Amino acid sequence: MSNLQVSVYRYNPETDSAPYMQEFQVDTKGRDLMVLDVLHLMKEQDSGLAYRRSCREGVCGSDGMNMNGKNGLACITPLSDVVKGGKLTLRPLPGLPVIRDMVVDMGMFYKQYERIQPYLQNETPAPAIERLQSPEDRDKLDGLYECILCACCSTSCPSFWWNPDKFVGPAGLLQSYRFLADSRDTATRERLSELEDPFSLFRCRGIMNCVAVCPKGLNPTRAIGKIREMLLADAT
């Protein structure tokens, strides 16, 4: 796998009337590099290639992209996990407008995140020290708070592709449940009532692409199921 053939999505709004795929030959020197390392090598060949990156260790969520058909983080995806037949195809996250090359406009994704009021709400006066929380109650936040907002899940979700303006999407709903599940949050009823309409939550069809692609191993589908249960219990 010394010479890797990489096909990458290119689009510069100033010069290109339409996007196209560009072929690169990358010499990996036989190493099992991360996909992000391969992008760096490609950028040395063509400094114009645009992609986002920051922490390079899978915690900042900058470099979500589509690698040989599957969403993931380039910085923690080794070539041995994705390359097939010596070939790698890189595309931006599906379903969001492309700004340039691998860089997408995340606006709609962030808007859905903001919609669920992603902050703790508790109107009782705060004590002089911390609010107490039992380890068991704190355990309920595991698998929820670790989300890095990389958008791999929402941009792999057909329901989000169809209704990005109305369906909150797996990332936003996971965060919604992160606050619903927090013993310190008192806005449960308000949070649930915001999700009652046919789109915000109920557009989830249980396809589970979100679970398959989450680079942090989180399970938005389960969180969505929990919210459904809470809504049901609230209604009866």
Place this chain on the structure above:
Amino acid sequence: MSNLRSLTFDAIIIGGGGSGLRAALELAKSGKKTAVLSKVFPTRSHTVSAQGGITCAIASADPNDDWRWHMYDTVKGGDYIADQDAAEYMCSEGPKAVFELEHMGLPFSRFDNGRIYQRPFGGQSKNFGEGGQAARTCAAADRTGHALLHTLYQNNLKNNTTFLNEWYAVDLVKNANNDVVGCIAMCIETGEVVHVKSKATVLATGGAGRIYASTTNALINTGDGIGMALRAGFPMQDMEMWQFHPTGIYGAGTLVTEGCRGEGGYLINKDGERFMERYAPNAKDLAGRDVVARSMVMEILEGRGCGDKGDHVFLKLDHLGEEVLGKRLPGIVELSKTFAHVDPAKDPIPVVPTCHYMMGGVPTNVHGQAIMQDENGNDQIINGLFACGEAACVSVHGANRLGGNSLLDLVVFGRAAGIFIEGALNEGINYLDASESDIEFAMKRMSRWNESEGGESVPALKAELQDIMQNSFGVFREEKNMVEGVQKLAELRERVANAHLPDKSNAFNTARVEALELDNLMEVAEATAIAALERKESRGAHSRYDYPDRDDVNWLKHSLYFPATKELKKRDVNFKPKTVDTFEPKVRTY
């Protein structure tokens, strides 16, 4: 002039990491017209990578814990050039700032009694070093930075902070009186360049670990605020003080938290020996980071390193058991598998000291006000300029930062800067507007890149810079090697000044951002190199073969690097805390 569009704010905060977001939150609540300008979406900032926790005497693990003990540890850890008024402020205000974070929703791990979980970290003691190891680091598993950064971002959303996300600050704008009155900034998405006018400009731009070839730092940590301040002619403090974290993953450089050793892990050499017992008989693996890093390098140099090349050591965690690893260190398990191909429940992790943190930075007081020196060597406030977080040097970390103190620094001094700026704005701030030529001056470097027609490439020059720093200014330093390093950097500066930006396009041009970042790396590297060469002693993280001892007669001082003359001067350390007795310098042992 000027055809630049201008944006006007009461306060502009450059950087969307922990300190910037904490400052912004304070100002947003006050109703001042504030914006956070960040080159990445805020939750991509490097604070997100902090793992082990935030050190603070909240008296949870130990109901008798005392912030004064924490202050003692901090001053000792900094090898006595931490400013004691600043350390006092951080350690005493700390609990308030941590409880605020909890009230905002930060999902801290918990003890059975429902209080915040605290773990032992390096350099922590009870009763001023007399009472044994303390457990003072508040943690959200090993993802504390992530939890903290997201919580702060979320609360800024709640308080309607204005964000200029994916905007890049290019240079400071000064008026005729040398007051800072804003900056030049570029919207990365469109390439538009604007003049941001502001009565308070806060540098919250974080560290610059990318001056080294091997670092735990994110790719974005290029010292942009330091570069801007140096180009504006302002001095930098203690730039020779760089922390090498004992446990970067060998080869990849990614961080493995000190919390691993706090939870009971330890380092071993190729013979399987727990070698820290020899170097620090009391604290062992939880000695100061500088001490542990040096001990590791000694082991390697003396032929007891691990692996085929004998160039690293091992961090042993398997004895902790899967339950502790899964509960307290889940992120480390993930990182080890990904970057070292090791399951720490079964095998030790190969680690090596790796550049981690910049103790130096923009000298400030506890309110975040940036400081320079007048002709007589007296402190002088720089009007309009503030700094907080890793970009600032308050200095609470002195010559070596304690683990868990960086997150506390971010929130305490981000908050303090916000409070001070709110008060100053209420009292009224009036600076002369920048003239056309002032703005053109700040545009010079941007124009230089945009007009470049040939020359060397940015990535090649960056790699060369990183190699020089790695080879001449690492864990151990000595005169000859550093003199060569300084010369090489001077030559490199000429070449960087003539380097080429081939891609002049506007839309999301990351090559332009990387070119602008290279100038900042250059500034930080040169300040570091000259300060390291001139400080002729060993103190904290600055360790010299040719001057192996601490020299309190000549160097119980901050260093101050002046960019115009490339001179290094000295500045007094504060030994006057307000409510406790001075901690007098002692021999530092663990």
